[in-house]
Amino acid sequence: MGELKDLADSEVISRVIEGRTDDFGVLLDRYHAYVFKVVSGHVPYDAVPDLAHDVFVEAYRSLTDFDGRMPFKNWLAGIAVHHCYDYWRIHYRNREIPMSAFTEDHRESLDAVVASEADSAFSRQEAQKEAREILQAALVGLSPEDRMVLVLVHFEGHSVKEAAGLLGWSSVNVKVRAHRSRAKLRKRIADMLKGSESR
């Protein structure tokens, strides 16, 4: 295995395709953290391990489709993004979440951020968890398509072209959705703030 670690991705992939299934473990070691990072940006934390598992199995099944025109990491990211999109297509249910579902901790977090006027208010570890929960609540009601584009473009910082490439959609479609979904997010935040003020 010490020799394998020095091989390029393309060489490892060739070995796996030739039948050396064990060598797939090298790709797993190299990219599992990256795939976890990508997936955790889109789905709830408790769904990450299973989804990441499916991503690598799909990658193994599709290895013969990898033509080397892009880095393996990027190709893997595309598979991960598609699985996240499928996750939300399956789990897309309630369009609204009542404000009463927010805990007092969430409201206090929002108040603290507004009061400090600092974007670092969520820097504490426990506050980060609340921030993620607030974000998930804010994204409820967005279609899977809008959600994916919003997270990729606005939260992850991908360009419209990069996001379109990952999703396999047109740049025009992604651009329109990016603008629209951000407007929806901001409206959602405004509703949260109104709910916080009306206490």
Next chain:
Amino acid sequence: MNEDRIDTIEKALVKAHRERPEAGADPAWKAGVLERVYRLESAGTGSKDDRAVRFVLRFAAFACAFAFALSLYAFGSGLRAEQLAMKLLLSDPMAAITPGVGEL
């Protein structure tokens, strides 16, 4: 609603998202993936068989579509295919394909 306040919340959420802690994979997770990959390999559904499977499925779909189109043509042309086939197999083929000649 003060847009500045919304901006602050939005930026804070983006920052928290980008600084989220990394979720790590434990050895059991990796073992689970490899186990599934080995099962795929032993079941013959590994990566190198996928192209063959896809070719067969696509060819089968094309063959079915062609057969369906041919059936539509046969019905539309008024050919009584079953009767024609019976005559060809059981009796004089020439009589079957040239009705009326045998009466001459």
